[in-house]
Amino acid sequence: MTAVSPPQASARATSLAASFRDPSGFVFLKDGRVYRWIHASYTDNYRHLMDSGLYDELVKRQLLIPHEETESGTRDSPDHYSTILPEQIPFVSYPYEWCFSQLKAAAAATLEIQNTCLEYGMSLKDAGAYNIQFIRGKPVLIDTLSFDRYVEGHPWVAYRQFCQHFLAPLALISYKDVRVNQISRSFIDGCPLDLAATLLPLRTWSRLSLLFHIHLHARSQSYFSAGVERHGGDATREGASRRGMSRRALLGLVDQLLTGVRKLKWKPPGTEWADYYGETNYSDNAFEQKQEIVRRLLEGTGPGTVWDLGANTGLFSRIASGLGHQTVAFDMDPVAVERNYLECLRTDESRLLPLIMDLSNPSPNTGWENRERMTLAERGPANTVMALALVHHLAISNNVPFNRIAGFFSRLCTRLIIEFVPKSDSQVQRLLAAREDVFPAYTRDDFEKEFSRYFLIEQTVPLSESGRVIYSMTVKQGSSQPT
Amino acid sequence: MIPRAIPFVAVTILLLTAVPRPALAYIDPGAGSYMLQLLLAGAISALFAVKVFWGKIKDFFKGQPGKKGDN
Numbered sequence: 001m002t003a004v005s006p007p008q009a010s011a012r013a014t015s016l017a018a019s020f021r022d023p024s025g026f027v028f029l030k031d032g033r034v035y036r037w038i039h040a041s042y043t044d045n046y047r048h049l050m051d052s053g054l055y056d057e058l059v060k061r062q063l064l065i066p067h068e069e070t071e072s073g074t075r076d077s078p079d080h081y082s083t084i085l086p087e088q089i090p091f092v093s094y095p096y097e098w099c100f101s102q103l104k105a106a107a108a109a110t111l112e113i114q115n116t117c118l119e120y121g122m123s124l125k126d127a128g129a130y131n132i133q134f135i136r137g138k139p140v141l142i143d144t145l146s147f148d149r150y151v152e153g154h155p156w157v158a159y160r161q162f163c164q165h166f167l168a169p170l171a172l173i174s175y176k177d178v179r180v181n182q183i184s185r186s187f188i189d190g191c192p193l194d195l196a197a198t199l200l201p202l203r204t205w206s207r208l209s210l211l212f213h214i215h216l217h218a219r220s221q222s223y224f225s226a227g228v229e230r231h232g233g234d235a236t237r238e239g240a241s242r243r244g245m246s247r248r249a250l251l252g253l254v255d256q257l258l259t260g261v262r263k264l265k266w267k268p269p270g271t272e273w274a275d276y277y278g279e280t281n282y283s284d285n286a287f288e289q290k291q292e293i294v295r296r297l298l299e300g301t302g303p304g305t306v307w308d309l310g311a312n313t314g315l316f317s318r319i320a321s322g323l324g325h326q327t328v329a330f331d332m333d334p335v336a337v338e339r340n341y342l343e344c345l346r347t348d349e350s351r352l353l354p355l356i357m358d359l360s361n362p363s364p365n366t367g368w369e370n371r372e373r374m375t376l377a378e379r380g381p382a383n384t385v386m387a388l389a390l391v392h393h394l395a396i397s398n399n400v401p402f403n404r405i406a407g408f409f410s411r412l413c414t415r416l417i418i419e420f421v422p423k424s425d426s427q428v429q430r431l432l433a434a435r436e437d438v439f440p441a442y443t444r445d446d447f448e449k450e451f452s453r454y455f456l457i458e459q460t461v462p463l464s465e466s467g468r469v470i471y472s473m474t475v476k477q478g479s480s481q482p483t
Numbered sequence: 484m485i486p487r488a489i490p491f492v493a494v495t496i497l498l499l500t501a502v503p504r505p506a507l508a509y510i511d512p513g514a515g516s517y518m519l520q521l522l523l524a525g526a527i528s529a530l531f532a533v534k535v536f537w538g539k540i541k542d543f544f545k546g547q548p549g550k551k552g553d554n
Contacts, residue, residue, distance in 0.1 A: 155524075160516035208530075212523055220522070221515030249524035252531025 018372045022126075024145040034088060035070070040081045042145060045122070049147045054120035058141070063113050065089075065135070065142045084144060087135070090305065090326045090353075094373055095129035095165065096185040097355040097363060099338040100173050100266040101345075102139070103181065106132040107166035109139040111258040114156070118251060123150040127158035129165040129190070130373075136350040153244030156253060160221075163213050164190025167261065171210055174264040175200055178334045181356075188367050193218040209260025268335040286465045290419075293461050294388070295319050297417050297472045304383025307412065310390035314340040314354055320386070321351040328382075330357035359390075360398045377411050385413035388470075392421040395442055396431045402441070402450035410454035416473045420447050424467060444469065 016034070019027040024042035028035055038046055049055050058064035067086040095103060106129055114124045124146050131143040148157075156162075165184070168191040172180040176199060183191050197218040204210040245253075298306070298320050306320040311329035313336050321327040329352060331337050340354035357363065362376040387409065394400045409416055421428055423442055448457065448471075455473035462469050 155517055155520035157517075159520055160513055163516070212519075212527075216523075217516060217519050219515075220519035224515040224518050243521060243524065245520055245524040246528055248531060249520075249528035252527040252534075253520065253523075255531055255534070256527060 018130075018367070020368075022143075022145055033085065036067070036084045036086060036144060038081045038084065038145065040079050043081045045148055046081065046145070048120075048122060048149055049144070052120045052122070054117065054122055054147070057116060057120070058113060061112075061116075062136075062138045063109055063116070063141060065133075065140050065144065067144055086142065086144065089133050089135060089142065091328050092374065092379055093134060093328075093353065093355050094184075094363065095169070096182055097357060098181070099334055099341050099354065099356060100170070100178060100181070100268075101338055101341050102134065102354075103129070103166065103170055103173075104261060104264065106139040107162075107170060107261045108258060109141070110162060110166065111254050111261065113141055114158075114254050115251070115258075117147060118150060118247065118254070121150050122147045123154075123156060123250075124148075124158050127162035127165065129184070134353050137344055137348070137352070150247075152247060155245045156250060159253070160193075160217075161190065162257065163193060163217055166190075167209075167213055167257065168193055168196035170261060170264045171204065171214060172196055172199055174266050175204060178266060178268075178338075181334070185363070185366065188372065193221060207260070207263075209256055209263070213257060213260065266338075268338045286463055290388075290463055290468075290470070291316070291319060293463070293470050294386070294417065295323070297459065297461075297470070298323055298325070298384070300472070301325075301384050301415055306384045306386060307380070307382040308386045308388075309357075309359060310387060310393065311340070311354070312336045314343065314352060316386060316388055317352055317354075318349075320384075321349060325351065325384070327352045329354045330359070332356065332358040332360075359394065360400070377408075380412050382413045384415045384417060385409055387416065387418040389419055389421060389427070389468075391418060391447070392425070392428045392431060392442075396428060396439055402447055403453065406451040406454045410475050414475050416455060416471070416475070418451075418471050418473065419463075420444055420469045420471065422467050 016027045016029060023039060024045070025036055025038040028037060055064065059066045065086045067084040069082055070085045071083065095106070098106065109132060110124070110127050114127070117123050125148045126143060126146040131141055131146060132139045133142050134140070164187075169181050169184055172183070172191065180199070183195075193214055197215050200210065200214065205215055294316055304325065306317075306325040306327045308314070308317040308320065308327060308329045311317045311331050312333070313331075314329040317327050317329035317340075329337075329340055331340070331354070334356050337354045337356045340352075343349070344352055344354065357376065363373070365371060365375050365378075366373045391402075391405060394405050395402060409418070422444060423429075423432075423437075423439075428442075451457065451471070451473060454476060456476055457471055457473050459472040460469060461471075
């Protein structure tokens with residue numbers, strides 16, 4: 001159900017690997033553009049979405065991806081109702097790559113959509129985090145076929161999914177640790193509620209939203225799953241079903257979830273790398289010079305996406321986004337990404353997307369056939385990758401040889417702006433302080449030699465005083481195989 | 484509505500908390516999510532009514548017209 005726009009254009013229509021669960025339609029790629037095919041069985045729901053004013057309302061509030069109906073790419077089938085061309089998404093991201101506030105914003109957007117749906121006589125049938133993407137800095141629902149007609153008395157069919165994809169990870173981050181969000185990388189349908197209930201502290205029983213929607217929810221799942229008959233469960237089930245769930249109760253449920261989500265807080269503590277810009281070892285002059293060099297090198301690139309790897313709080317990413325490039329700022333530190341995102345919100349930044357990414361273990365293929373969620377490389381290549389003050393962390397902290405770094409980067413981009421930090425640099429000395437120096441090949445000569453296997457070095461700009469060097473390189477054709 | 488809902492919710496909470504069960508990963512947890520909403524519907528509805536009513540009182544004293552949501 002995820003709409004993606006990989007740059008590899010295909011002349012023929014290809015169904016996307018993640019789009020197979022929803023019988024209402026599927027997503028396919030044709031000529032490099034993503035389309036959505038709508039099944040005839042979904043006609044009534046789709047027409048209600050479009051004709052009731054719900055679509056216009058959600059698009060106006062930037063909560064739903066806009067689309068146009070098209071005949072392009074349609075398939076000759078009696079099951080076909082229509083094909084739509086949604087706005088193309090610049091970069092697909094996943095919940096395990098979002099910081100706390102991004103996940104919270106996506107959760108709130110989902111609930112606001114559900115609230116609006118109820119006003120227009122519809123209800124969300126999916127409330128998964130993968131249906132939300134950040135477009136122009138805002139969380140937007142990208143699955144246009146997520147809407148069903150609301151039936152009076154019916155509970156919210158996507159309630160479990162919402163709790164697993166949003167409420168449980170947000171509560172775990174808020175009450176335990178920000179790194180717990182990586183649970184969603186293992187559990188593709190969100191954090192199991194019994195697991196969340198086990199991990200959350202006892203005091204969360206006193207929060208009504210967490211008591212109802214995580215703790216009792218987990219118990220209810222367990223209770224009604226097995227052995228119900230032995231505990232009079234059938235009678236309970238029949239009694240509750242007879243009563244049904246009124247519209248007011250459904251509105252109350254969404255309101256309670258929204259209040260619960262809004263009350264969950266996580267305050268980023270100071271960390272080593274989040275304070276990086278305040279602790280750099282070079283002078284203000286050298287720092288300004290570095291910014292100017294990066295700006296100049298970026299101005300020389302054509303239009304396209306920029307990925308800033310090891311972006312920290314996004315100081316250099318903002319040079320790229322300020323020049324009009326769609327920029328993704330990756331950092332492994334959730335604190336830095338949180339600060340970056342909050343700054344994006346403060347300045348209403350629309351071309352910059354901060355994401356959590358550990359380059360020593362980047363996002364893998366997951367899901368059915370290992371094809372539902374894409375790797376980082378599959379979402380590229382970017383026009384330009386920036387890797388500033390990063391290579392020493394990969395080479396020395398993670399023992400990755402230059403050759404492997406260059407090979408990986410060559411698969412991510414067509415152009416590379418990279419900074420070499422010499423061993424004499426105090427930041428490198430800091431990394432070597434507590435370990436044996438087993439890196440005789442960590443020299444500028446070796447760096448240039450290994451990167452030259454994959455890249456054509458076009459510019460070399462020394463940073464005065466610091467001893468560091470910034471390179472601008474382009475990928476050599478046919479160089480992506482490791483040598 | 485509130486007096487009727489409270490004992491019902493209390494019994495539900497007791498029922499659910501008193502019967503801890505092992506996680507059974509191969510069983511679809513959807514039934515429990517569906518049933519929980521039905522079981523808590525009365526309480527959630529009552530709480531929402533109180534919230535909306537309280538909001539209206541606050542709006543009255545602030546001199547603002549009633550907010551959306553009471554429908």
